Amino acid sequence: MTYIAHISEDKRIHLLDNHLKCTAELASQFAAVFGAAQWGYLCGLWHDLGKYSEPFQRMIKAAHDMMDDATNSAYKVNHSTAGALWAIKKFGPLGRIFSYPIAGHHAGLADWQADETGNAALSVRLKENKLLELATKETIPPEILDKTLPDEKPPKGADPAFWIRMLFSCLVDADFLDTESFFEKDKARLRGQYQNINQLLILFNKFMDQKTIQAKDTHVNRLRKIILERCVEKAQEPSGIYTLTVPTGGGKTLSSMAFALHHASIYNKKRIIYVIPYVSIIEQTTDQFNEIFGDAVVEHHSNLETDELDESATKMRLACENWDAPIIVTTAVQFFESLFASRTSRSRKLHNIADAVVVLDEVQLLPPEFLKPILRTLEELRKYYGVTMLLSTATQPAFIPQPSFNFDGLKDTHEIISSPLQLHKEMKRVRVEILKSLDEIVEWEELIEHLKNYPTVLCIVNRRDDCRKLWQMMPEDTFHLSALMCGAHRSQSIAEIKRRLQEGIPTRVISTQLVEAGVDFDFPVVFRALCGLDSVAQAAGRCNREGLLKEGQVCVFRPPTEPPVGHLRHAAGLGKRLLEKESLDLIAPEQFSKYFQELYWLQGERLDQHGILADLRDGELRFSYRTAAWKFKMIDDRKQAPVIVAYGEGAELIEELTRRKPDRYLMRKLQRYIVNLPRYLHNKLVNEGAIRLIHEDIYIQGHSAMYDDKIGFCADRSAVYAPDDLIV
Structure with missing residues (x-):
């Protein structure tokens, strides 16, 4: 009998034996990088054993009109559990190493216990012995079934949960690639074909040689050259x-x-x-x-x-x-x-x-x-x-x-x-000072008087609402930067600010901390609301960056509002204590060692706040992969929700979205026009009609007043309509 893995639209057949062996070879190749070639091979060889079963073969033929009698052909057949069961039958409890990747190669890595995920748990699925019986009734080649436990051993001390996760990755990628090579040969041919590392190194060295020739002979550029040379030297270790x-x-x-x-x-x-x-x-x-x-x-x-x-x-x-x-x-x-x-x-x-x-x-x-x-x-x-x-x-x-x-x-x-x-001493370009005692609050009105003294100045605050309030009190030509602006809006504003700074045009900016990583501003004066010591140093990095001034000025002040509850508030409290201590240099490297040691000590067990390590530790390979994944959300979509805004091209894309269903290309373009809001606020605005559901889980701003071309999304304008929005 011919066993089928896949059938194309033009009725070409992907033989199951061939698919298993090719997937096994690919998975073995991937796993060999970390010494697990034999383990990867068996994962690939057994991952689709369930496709040998008569119900699966009837289903796939019926789905492609290749059966005279398609009655009683199941709509969907579980084909991933049989291989997981076979691994247990062959190797006992050690077979779980194979069972997690094989059972999960479509549905994902499962929890062992059913506490959180019910019947999706691996321990539950491994009770479905009927699925293995249906597969092994068929004529499966001995070279596929009759395998011994690999003689490769996982490295002593390696985390078994992570090792299984890496085997899972090898299997999934191998399965995707072999399937793709059958269905979409042209797509498969596009993969790879890149220049190698040595060729890229030649390009890099050529670029850096040219950059060095063109660079001005400044103190900062000479230090940058020394840093570069040190990195190249250390790379040999x-x-x-x-x-x-x-x-x-x-x-x-x-x-x-x-x-x-x-x-x-x-x-x-x-x-x-x-x-x-x-x-x-x-x-x-x-x-x-x-x-x-x-x-x-x-x-x-x-x-x-x-x-x-x-x-x-x-x-x-x-x-x-x-x-x-x-x-x-x-x-x-x-x-x-x-x-x-x-x-x-x-x-x-x-x-x-x-x-x-x-x-x-x-x-x-x-x-x-x-x-x-x-x-x-x-x-x-x-x-x-x-x-x-x-x-x-x-x-x-x-x-x-x-x-x-x-x-x-x-x-x-x-x-x-x-x-x-x-190096810090040689690159020191700023003086950090306290505006006034950090026990004293600097009211916004007082801060504004200080900011007005400087034609070009950056002020960084801790909260989006602080940013907007302070900006509203500043002179009209002041720039605003916060995450209430969509990505396209922020990029355009940052580019304009950089242009003005380079041309020497007076420029005042009120921003949240989003400018403190990777935004290469160069202001003569920076004000920073009280925060963690690391954020003070990052703010200082936006001041006199090129060292063209004798000394830049960074002023730390205590604002009328507290930082958000949690890590940022702890960091600000600790930063306050360290900044108040007598020190010739408030942002020297040794200060950060003290700062982070104390910060982590204060956090204690909250450094694994959700108990993820416990989910992935068990001497009998009973791991909770799905639960750990659910917990590990660096951006928690359960606490915030997106809205697409009509900024620039976003308005045209929203119009396009109203005319047709979203596809991958359109949604990727729309990502540049998304603002994330706290979920409670998002729900409130939906109820008020200020945000509209247009497709499943896709929301757009309800009317034009909700987004301002200077400050971004304005939740307080939910009841304010532009005249054009009121035209019937």
Whole structure:
């Protein structure tokens, strides 16, 4: 009998034996990178055993009109559980290592227990013995069924839950790729075909040589050259976790890429993954890398726009699926949520992190509530998956293990800069001062009088409502920046502010902290509302960035409002204590070591606030993958909800959305016109008609007054209509 895995629209048949063997070969190839080739092979070989069953074969033939009698052909047949059951039958409890990936290769990694997920739990599915009986009744080739337990052993000390997750990634990607090669040969041919790391290194060195020739001979540029040379030198050292502690404006982006490329070239690393904290700043980095490397750079984040009809864009989209490209630029949310995901689409790329160089930019912004699970995973990648990490920031967090409060941290990190303190002194371009005692509140009216003294000034506050209120009290030509502006709006405003600064046009800006990572402003004076010490230093990085002034001025003040409850308020309280201490330099590197140690001590068990580590630890392989994935949300969509706004092209796209159903291309373009609101406010505005549901889970602003071209989304205008909105 001929057993079928897939049937194309033109009735071509993908033989099941062939699909299993090809998937096994691919999964084996992927898993070999971390020493698990045999395990990957068996995952691939057994993942679709359920397709041998008569009910599945009847179903697939009936679905393609290839049966004379299609009566009693099931609409849907569970084909993923049989292989999971076969692994248990062959290997007992150790078979669970195969059961998680095989049972989840469509539905995702499951919880073992049924407490949270009911019948979707693996322990429940492994009771469906009838599914295995139906498959093994058929004539399955012995070379597929009769296999022994692999003699490869997982590395001693490796986390079994993460090892299974990586096998799952290998299987899912292999299954997708083999299926794609059957259905869409043209698409499959677009994958890969990138320049290799050594070729990219040549391009990079050529770019940097030209940049050096064109650079002005300034003190800051001479220091940037020294930092770059130090990164290239340190890249020759073995794989591990490195830190790059360089003051803002020190050229960390290009220097960190220099380290990554040279290290990858010397140690044959497969790719470079550059992780950026926010979507709002990813374009700046990607544009620079595209200028150097062309289409070898794959940008992966929620705001990515691609034209599905363009071959190069299709190639980028394909590489986003599994990160099969030499340079990936992504966000911290995409990177870390994928490492804890249970869904196939998010997990598929994980195996391609193995044997890579990962650069974590602005690493101090890792969320404290997930810090322990994150650091545990970074250690796992370093020790057992050949990953070299580079943690880059001006304000290096204290990840040194602290047994006194059960903080494992990161072991054996290596600093690239021989003396961060000396570099800090040489790059010091600002003076940080306290506007007045931090026990005294500076009212907005008083602050405005100070700001008016400077024709060009940046003021950073902690809250979006503070930003709007202060902006409304400022002179008319003041700029506003906050997350209540959609991405397209923010990008346009930032570009205009940069242009004015470069041309010496007086420019005042009121902003939230979104400017403190990756936005290369250069103001002579910066005011900063009381906050954590790391944020003070990041604010200082927007002041006298190029060192063209003798000294920039940074003023810290206590605003009339408190920072949001939680981490930001704890950080501000600790920052206040450290800023009030007598110190010649309030933002020297040693200050951050004290600051982060105390901050993490204050957080204590809240560094794994949701108990994720406990979900993924069990001596009998009873893990809660789906529950852990549900908990690990760096941006919690349960607490906020999006609305599409009519800014610029957004108005035309909304109009298009009203005429037709959303597709992938349209939704990607609309991502640039989304504002996220607290869910309680979102619900309130929906009830008032200020936000309208247009398709399932897709909301648009209800009338034009809701979005202002200067300050963004205005929730308080829900009852205010522009005249055009009232025309019948």
